[in-house]
Amino acid sequence: MVEHRLHSSRRALMISGATLAVGALARSTTRPILAPPARAVTLPQVPAVPRSEPASSRFAVEPRLLERALAALDRHAARIKLRDRIAVVDFTAPSAEPRLHFLDVVSGKATRLLVAHGSGSDPGHTGYLKSFSNAFGSNASCEGAFLASDYYVGRHGRSQRLLGLDPTNSNALDRAIVVHSAWYANDDMIAAHGKLGRSQGCFAVGEDKLDDVFGFLGQGRMIYAARA
Secondary structure, eight states: OHHHHHHHHHHHHHHHHHHHHHHHHHHHOSSOOOSOOOOOOOOOOOOOOOTTSOHHHHHTSOHHHHHHHHHHHHHTTTTOOOOSEEEEEETTSOTTSOOEEEEETTTOOEEEEOOOOBGGGOTTOOSSOOOOOOSTTOOOOOOEEEEEEEEEEETTEEEEEEEEOSGGGTTTTTTTOEEEEOGGGSTHHHHHHSSOOOBSSSEEEOTTTHHHHHHHHOSSOEEEEEOO
16 A cells, blocks of 8 residues: 555656646745755665565665555645655654654665654653653644644754644644754764653754755655654
């Protein structure tokens, strides 16, 4: 089923990908982009995998989670116009593991990096996400499909707003659940502490990884966050 969805995504992209990309970028930003444009990045080259192998092997994402992410991509097709690349956060994994997966649906290339979860989701700071919350003041991560929106400069520097598309993350914009960089999400935290620090529910990445995230997602693509 996963391969069927991926093949369907490829066919759809071949027919209308370019037209949709232009239209989506023109409509996706309702507020000015205050941060400078992210630099273009080149994803690490991952050897092509024969089509006979399962998609989960190619993408290194837990199969059930990948299936749910692709279902969300279809479910929110009216709002997610750019469907060539998606990001999937597997919150089953601890913060010590690179669990933010960047997936190129067309080519099958993939890469991943570290990402923090909210303190309200891990009050004992174990390194594992215990629960999600969509509630204001919870400081917890929320699950579901997010639409990557516009950039701005805020308390954490350059950041990207996220629009929650599901009932489980509908408050994401008003809660200021965003993508930003933070010192506590740098790679050296693992060697020093065996885990990352915690955010207030945001997707915090390493300080030297933010341009990579912005370059991959752009505006108008999906982040899907959940536990397998």
